[in-house]
Amino acid sequence: MPVSTVPSKATEASIKVSNGLKDSHQSPKNTLVIGIVAGEVSGDSLGADFMAQMNNLRDDIVWVGVGGSQMQAQGLQSIFPLSRLAVMGLVEVLSQLPDLFKARRELLTAFAAANIDWFVGIDAPDFNLRVAKKLKPKGVFCVQYVSPSIWAWRESRIHGIKAATHLVLCLFPFELPVYERHDHPAICVGHPLLHTMDQTLIETPINQLRSELVWHNDGLQQFFIERFDNVSQLICVMPGSRRGEITAILPLMLDGIQRLLLLDPKLCFIIPTVDQNHQYIVQDVIDQRTEQLRSAIAVIYDESQPAFSQQAMAASDMVMLASGTATLEAMLLERPMVIVYQLNKLTFELAKRLVKVPYVGLPNILAGDAIVPELIQEQATGDNICRTVLRVLQPRAYGEQLQDLVTTKQILQQQSNHDSAHSVVEQWYMQTKG
Template identity: 40%
Template sequence: MGKALRIALIAGEASGDILGAGLMQALKARHPDVSFLGVGGPLMQAEGLSSYFPLERLSVMGLVEVLGRLPELLVRRRRLINALIAARPDAVIGIDAPDFNLDLELCLRRAGLRTLHYVSPSVWAWRQKRVLKIRDACDMMLTLFPFEARFYDEHLVPVRFVGHPLADTIPLQADRHAARERLALRLDCPVVALLPGSRGGEVARLGALFLDSAERLLRARPDMRFVLPCANAARRAQIEQMLVGRDLPLTLLDGRSHDALAACDAVLIASGTATLEALLYKRPMVVAYRVAPMTYRILKRLVKSPYVSLPNLLAGRLLVPELIQDAATPEALAQTLLPLLDEPSRQTESFDAIHRTLRRDASGQAAEAVLSLVGER
């Protein structure tokens, strides 16, 4: 394609900024005469995005927080819709942030613009009727996982499975020895990584539970050591408070979760994206999660998926143990994790095949999908 292209991208949080920047790099490599507008963070702006307003104005988490910011969000979305209709870009790509982006994409598509959505919401697990809105809002859905693409195929939504960027960046074989040297961890003892989550609420519910489990693991294996990456200074302070009165051989890290995963022998981990990272590092894991009792009762009725963790969803079977809510006790977590230290292959034999399935040059695949859609004009 020889003509100049204008592509709009709208990211709502830091993870979307990373995906958007990678997609922009891939688009420029394939079509040098391309310009970008929309909403993005520093990484996307560094790639040439002209952002209508700071990404942080869309980055809101929690029901109460969203309600407090709702008037501003609605005004920003309406102004953004009007600006993009006036600009008439060749394609509009909403990156994640479905509550903001899907309504925006619906309005823009009705105005005659091509729209794509990059990163599927968990529509296959709950609120499945959203797929009808997605079908109206998007010319194409770009998914990170193959089971998502199968869901959209079944519901007649144009879809392309592009793979996951983490699978592209994490090596097929991580160097445990080098990671331990970077973290000043002993080479001659078992190391367990504790990943209780990155949000304050997650750490409040799982932090002490994981530390209690570590104490039981230590009684069974006195030579064991532990490493816990903290997402930020607030999470570190939260964990340090939980450690008062305990005597654990635990190394706290500021970030560096990938180093922790590369260095460890097994992982005690909260359900979430981190379970995918543990899988890609080929580390056996036990997944735990707790939410407020009322939230759990509601979700139990709404969620259609038999699994909560990404490794099991990708495998299509119970590959890694999931201890949820009342089942997540220190005794159960320790007893479930201990055998994995001696027989990691129970899980990890399947991890490599999943990694290779997801390793598809996600940014490049997404760029090809965008250009093919633009070429259909």
């Protein structure tokens, strides 16, 4: 069975699950008991969406596991707080290992008491795959939602994934071939941004978006009132959300901006931040620069608008950004971009040896081509940033990149047309019913 397609018995499977039919080897109960674990805040929304889809299929599901407020709103009584699993960084993980082992034991005990039928691990593969490996031999149908990055490095991890799961739900189509090579079921259900992105940000004229953005933000009102009718282009700058990224990448971007302002003093820049603390960090870096540069950049955080960074990108002519999910957001918003990224030299040299893909930006990985300029490591200089931004802003280059982004976006949408709940139901039916 091709891993990238949904089984042909989809309708039959959905009907049977909706009617509450169960495998003969499972306990004789009418309810479907699903264990589900989100290991971090980003997984809470994914888990909640999956739960909502399943709750629409049938109304007697019992949810057991760990999740945040969104998953709890869908019926999960979390065994313990999600924050207990949301540990990042090698040192932090090592110090929390005893409690993580204890948390796993508590989960397995709760799952055994609940006699779960399925286990769905949302991201956090280091934790969830270890849980699944204990459950799969006991007859629990195990799903990993969000593939580990085996498509990029350490493909040998596929053997552990196969031992722990019956199905992997992938966010991107380029993740599927590795599973196909190793004959393990995987389905591309698409990145949640494909479903949650506000379409009005794409359909509304940019001038209207810009007016609305400024109108609803006092800081931007003050910034633009001094530049009324005196702006040539607006560029959204996103140096990353981690402090290490900001301190490493923002100074390089500012070097480029300084040179751009010498060539076009009417350029304006906006930096949306994820919270007020990041706003202070970014502003401190900028305050060390010249008056001309400081006056051309607005650093804004707006807690009243959860998708403020997307609004800022949509209202801008182009985006200068670090690698990451923001590159996917910019592509979905159909905004041309330039990627700037720099790692610690030792980390970069190690990554070069391990990572198999030639690009860092998701649009380029998805397209299989350098449709977006990437200025990485020694290429990330002020001169190169300045030249590349000016080149992208030229009408012909701008139009060509925009067309490439739209084409790549359309292909991604076509290849991500399976919803997560039906995908799991169908695969469960195929593997248990034959």
